Amino acid sequence: MSKExxxxxxxxxxxxGEKEVLKNxxxxxxxxDVTVILGESGSGKSTIMKHMLGLYPVAPNTISIFGQDIVTFDEEQELKFYLKLGVFYQNGALLNSLTVGDNVALPLEQHxxxxxxxxxxLVRTKLNLVNLEDAYYLYPSQLSGGMLKRAALARAIIMDPPLLFCDEPGAGLDPVSLANLDELILKLRNQLGMTVLMVTHEVTSILRIAxxxxxxxxxxxxFEGTLTEAxxxxxxxxxxxxxxxxxxxKVTHSLASTRTDK
Ligand SMILES: Nc1ncnc2c1ncn2[C@@H]1O[C@H](COP(=O)(O)OP(=O)(O)O)[C@@H](O)[C@H]1O
Ligand SMILES: [Mg+2]
Structure with missing residues (x-):
């Protein structure tokens, strides 16, 4: 059965300017699916995601999301579209002057x-989901790096978006916190049925979640294909x-083949 x-x-x-970043x-x-956009630093991964988010103008018939060409959105459709989209940036910083609870509540208060x-x-439910049930009254400065990411993730999914975009969500995390964050993203996909698009160059993450x-x-x-094919x-x-x-x-293959820690 083919998926939508x-x-x-x-x-x-x-x-x-003169620099051609994406040719075609x-x-x-x-x-x-959890789809991962992989590529070297500077290859254009974030650029792809930003164009999908409508942050730059695109030509007609180039990007369609939920079956609609994004250039044809009117204002109301555009708002509806953004409400269906959770976005979780690398430095998707929380507001330092607000508690975690108030930060996560922001989209609900606005929309x-x-x-x-x-x-x-709703905020407490989402904080539970990301294992931050005790952080409701804490301020961002009181959280560890891993907790900050999870709080930002809770905010990204507070509106129950069917689609989640993450750009290098694990940047700056230690390996254990990174593994926890990956597990969490998988759990959200499984429990909330989200489709996830993630930009990353962390191979360990890709192996875990793609x-x-x-x-x-x-x-x-x-290359476009399954993780196994990749x-x-x-x-x-x-x-x-x-x-x-x-x-x-980039590494040479002679270097790669001398590795012993398989
Ligand atoms: N707004 C911009 N103006 C000029 N150059 C940009 C802009 N955004 C990205 N670039 C350039 O485009 C290339 C790809 O950037 P980016 O998409 O951020 O790469 P990646 O996310 O894969 O590391 C880089 O050379 C970057 O310097
Ligand atoms: Mg990038």
């Missing part, structure tokens, strides 16, 4: 007319990621 395509990108081309990017994202006690219930892999190289999607790919630059897991740095 929630996102389709066709022939996305992006240049900044096409891919699709299916409902319920709903729910009474305060209903908002508090259903599908999109590999950006030289301005195109050089790991068997003969594309040298993609192989480098999986063999060595250097976080995006």
């Amino acid at each position: 395509k929630i996102i389709e990108v066709k022939g996305l081309k992006v240049s900044f 990017v096409s891919f699709s994202i299916e409902e319920g 709903t007319n729910l009474p305060a006690d209903a908002i508090e219930d 259903d599908k892999v999109l590999f950006v190289d030289n301005g195109v999607i050089a 790991r068997q790919s003969e594309i040298e630059s993609l192989k480098d990621f999986f063999t060595v897991g250097t976080g995006g740095k």
Whole structure:
């Protein structure tokens, strides 16, 4: 049974001044999948995501989400669209002057007319889900790095978005906190049925959570397929990621083959 395509990108081309970043990017994202955009630093991963978020102008018939070309949204459709989208940035900072509870409540306060006690219930439910039930009255400065990420994640999903975009969500975390965050994102996908699109160059994360892999190289999607297919790919630059897991740095194969810690 084929799943519904929630996102389709066709022939996305992006240049900044003289610099051609994306030559021709096409891919699709299916409902319920965790799809990872992988690629070296500077390859254009965030640029792809920002165009999908509508932060830059795009040509007609290039990006459709939930079956609609994003350039055709009117104001109301655009708002509806953004309410369906959870966004979790690398430095998706919380507001330091507000408690965690108030930070997570913000989208509900901006976009709903729910009474305060209903908002508090929803916030507490989401904080439970990300294992931060005790942080409701704490301020961001009182949280560890891993807790801050989880609080930002709770805020990203407070409106129950069917689609979650994450850009390098694990950046700056120690390996254990990173593993916890990955587990959590998987749990959210499984419990809330979200479709997840994640930009990362953390190979350990990809191995844990990806259903599908999109590999950006030289301005195109050089590989699109399942995690298993990605790991068997003969594309040298993609192989480098999986063999060595250097976080995006190019390594020679002679170096890779001298590794003993398999
Ligand atoms: N708004 C911008 N103006 C000019 N250059 C940009 C802009 N955004 C990104 N770039 C350039 O485009 C390239 C890809 O950037 P980015 O998408 O952030 O890469 P990645 O997320 O894969 O590390 C980089 O060379 C970056 O410097
Ligand atoms: Mg980036």
